[in-house]
Amino acid sequence: MREINVAEVTKTVRQMCIDVNYELSEDMQAALKKAQNEEESELGKTIFSKLQENLVIAKEDQIPICQDTGMAVFFFKIGQDVHFVGGNLTDAINEGVRQGYTDGYLRKSVVGDPLIRKNTGDNTPAVVHYDIVPGDGVTITCAPKGFGSENMSRVFMLKPADGEEGVKNAIVQSVLDAGPNACPPMVVGVGIGGTFEKCAEMAKEALTRPVGQHSEIDYVKDMEEEVLNRINATGIGPAGLGGKITALAVNINTYATHIAGLPVAVNICCHVNRHITREI
Numbered sequence: 001m002r003e004i005n006v007a008e009v010t011k012t013v014r015q016m017c018i019d020v021n022y023e024l025s026e027d028m029q030a031a032l033k034k035a036q037n038e039e040e041s042e043l044g045k046t047i048f049s050k051l052q053e054n055l056v057i058a059k060e061d062q063i064p065i066c067q068d069t070g071m072a073v074f075f076f077k078i079g080q081d082v083h084f085v086g087g088n089l090t091d092a093i094n095e096g097v098r099q100g101y102t103d104g105y106l107r108k109s110v111v112g113d114p115l116i117r118k119n120t121g122d123n124t125p126a127v128v129h130y131d132i133v134p135g136d137g138v139t140i141t142c143a144p145k146g147f148g149s150e151n152m153s154r155v156f157m158l159k160p161a162d163g164e165e166g167v168k169n170a171i172v173q174s175v176l177d178a179g180p181n182a183c184p185p186m187v188v189g190v191g192i193g194g195t196f197e198k199c200a201e202m203a204k205e206a207l208t209r210p211v212g213q214h215s216e217i218d219y220v221k222d223m224e225e226e227v228l229n230r231i232n233a234t235g236i237g238p239a240g241l242g243g244k245i246t247a248l249a250v251n252i253n254t255y256a257t258h259i260a261g262l263p264v265a266v267n268i269c270c271h272v273n274r275h276i277t278r279e280i
């Protein structure tokens, strides 16, 4: 059994919140550069150069890439041979978020109650997904989510008879409904299968898969490519001002489901698709 003091989690989470908001991951940077070369519309090309300029300024001046620094979302994969000591793990994560968003001058966007709507003042609480895995390590992925794109996400409880075509149509329709509101070019995370909540969680985690890395399941990989082509044929384009590149990637995760259902979740992310992973 390996002991980990939760103070180490707080320290790691604090730094992750800052780093993820100041600089995009290498896969996203590469995808944006590739998209800039492929975009054909003049206005689209201009939007891409502005996005690049924004990324350089954020990195050099150590300021957030976007004013919406998101609600902090984490995926914790915890080895079953780990024993946390020194306090409560969830409290330690929230303390890291509190410190990161305060010390990094990141916008505090969280209200403590969805209807009373008083800002908590420190961007807590975070949304944390825990998974128990073999071993004695801890893998932490931080993916803060802006709500321009989160608000355009959807869950569909399709019928099994809707099949693959029904799934593809649901994804494309979600992107059409999102239009410019999701700050394109987007990354589209999709969860197919499971239950109502499982498919939504899979769609969220799919956004953290490096752009350019496809599903290992052949028919799912084909769907990712086909749906991306259909989305880019809509002409929504960068910033919704028209063009060839509306999405950078469609990442699909799948899971077993019930004989009577075909749940599909579409979690849309903007061009600021922030994700960072650290090991403890």
Ligand code: SF4
Pocket (backbone or CB within 6 Å): 066, 067, 068, 069, 070, 145, 146, 147, 148, 149, 150, 182, 183, 270, 271, 272
């Ligand atoms: S959706 Fe993304 S790019 Fe748009 S405001 Fe929110 S975080 Fe920023």
